[in-house]
Ligand SMILES: NC(=O)C1=CN([C@@H]2O[C@H](COP(=O)(O)OP(=O)(O)OC[C@H]3O[C@@H](n4cnc5c(N)ncnc54)[C@H](OP(=O)(O)O)[C@@H]3O)[C@@H](O)[C@H]2O)[C@@H](O)CC1
């Protein structure tokens with residue numbers, strides 16, 4: 049972890065961020081726990097108990113509960129929930145999508161527990177035709193053992209759950225959402241999802257957000273040392289981390305200590321983007337900002353932010369001195385891919401140093417610098433730009449966002465920020481090189497949001513944060529600012545320019 053230059057020694061405790069696992073890594077943790085002496089059924093009993101406790105807490109008035117059970121251990125969790133609910137005097141029905149007699153191991157023990165508690169277990173498909181008038185549905189169809197999209201009776205169960213107006217608790221994950229990638233075609237749309245033992249990577253990125261509802265997690269009381277062992281895919285970005293990255297400045301700091309950013313871009317008609325990049329960088333604390341843009345935007349830029357040093361430039365030949373003075377460069381928004389943009393981009397790439405490369409600059413990188421790899425740049429593609437760089441479709445990027453970001457990193461090095469819900473920051477193959485932002489909201493689906501993100505990352509780079517750290521902090525501050533702005537005024541109508549003042553609070557944790 050790097051901290052900005054000229055700041056007080058870090059005093060905040062460094063938060064260990066939550067780990068993210070895929071299904072295979074989760075199964076490995078399950079096996080470790082069992083090897084450490086907790087039986088598989090005991091884990092299942094704890095999972096069911098955690099789910100039932102959440103039901104009592106969130107739906108204390110629920111009296112009629114319908115549990116949709118599959119044929120594996122996820123179904124087993126469902127039978128335990130049903131048993132506990134029945135023992136507590138609730139009216140419970142299990143719809144079994146695999147005959148309970150055929151279940152094995154701990155799931156069979158869970159079936160016996162449900163029978164003993166007097167739970168009505170009916171054939172799933174037949175039961176779908178019978179009205180039940182549930183206060184709550186429990187989705188225990190598929191968990192980490194799911195392979196592909198739900199098939200056959202399971203698919204009909206998913207559709208029936210989604211058509212029922214009752215709220216839905218998804219056990220471990222909403223059936224149909226891929227635990228590894230977040231890919232979902234036909235999936236349960238849950239009110240809450242309660243995950244066990246490991247936070248599944250796929251529940252935090254891609255399409256998963258449309259299905260998971262509110263996320264809850266229970267470690268089933270496992271030893272934290274066990275949960276910290278073994279492999280994981282990456283880590284979650286959390287607000288508590290900011291204090292570690294952004295300690296207060298030294299009282300003697302001056303603008304020479306807080307970094308000089310050069311923002312390059314804004315051809316005629318696209319001047320707003322670079323103004324937003326510049327303002328965002330300023331609001332996260334960049335000391336000085338020079339903006340090299342088309343001369344037609346001079347007045348607008350200065351009227352909006354007189355703090356900027358703005359120069360109208362006709363070609364890359366006119367930014368040599370600015371590049372020399374700058375600690376980092378942000379280039380891309382509004383740049384265009386014509387001769388003007390090309391000349392500026394070529395000039396910026398002539399010199400090494402921290403760079404945020406976004407938008408048109410990503411296209412120029414692909415068309416003019418095939419195969420160039422660097423450690424010091426941060427590339428910030430949205431899924432469409434990532435697809436352009438990988439030569440595939442945006443839907444293929446979204447189908448496995450981590451794989452796409454990793455492939456971009458292998459080709460280009462540095463830091464890859466793959467934008468979109470569940471933004472990923474990737475700078476290598478290890479767990480500590482992968483961060484995922486669980487914040488942000490669909491109010492951010494409006495023009496200029498990416499420009500603001502690029503500005504924030506660049507504004508942190510000039511303050512001395514290492515590229516991976518600047519990207520993580522920038523992504524987190526951007527998303528938290530958007531969430532706060534949305535809380536105040538709603539998601540619809542949120543503007544990129546609204547984020548700056550909220551971001552300022554976050555960079556002073
Ligand atoms: N001790 C532990 O490990 C603990 C595990 N725990 C819980 O176990 C869960 C993992 O359980 P799991 O591994 O048994 O797999 P699970 O998700 O129930 O699916 C397997 C079943 O689904 C079926 N099936 C698969 N794909 C399908 C599809 N596309 N469409 C239709 N059917 C499909 C497959 O059928 P098959 O293909 O074999 O015929 C099989 O019947 C985990 O998420 C957590 O909830 C907790 O209790 C904590 C302790």
Ligand SMILES: Nc1ncnc2c1ncn2[C@@H]1O[C@H](COP(=O)(O)OP(=O)(O)O)[C@@H](O)[C@H]1O
Nearest residue numbers: 467468469488489490492493495496497498499
């Ligand atoms: N639904 C969403 N949830 C979370 N973040 C979002 C959502 N939609 C957009 N964003 C964020 O907003 C920004 C949009 O960036 P981009 O597509 O480059 O916009 P623009 O090109 O208009 O500046 C990214 O940081 C992205 O992660």
Ligand SMILES: [K+]
Nearest residue numbers: 187190219221
């Ligand atoms: K489930």
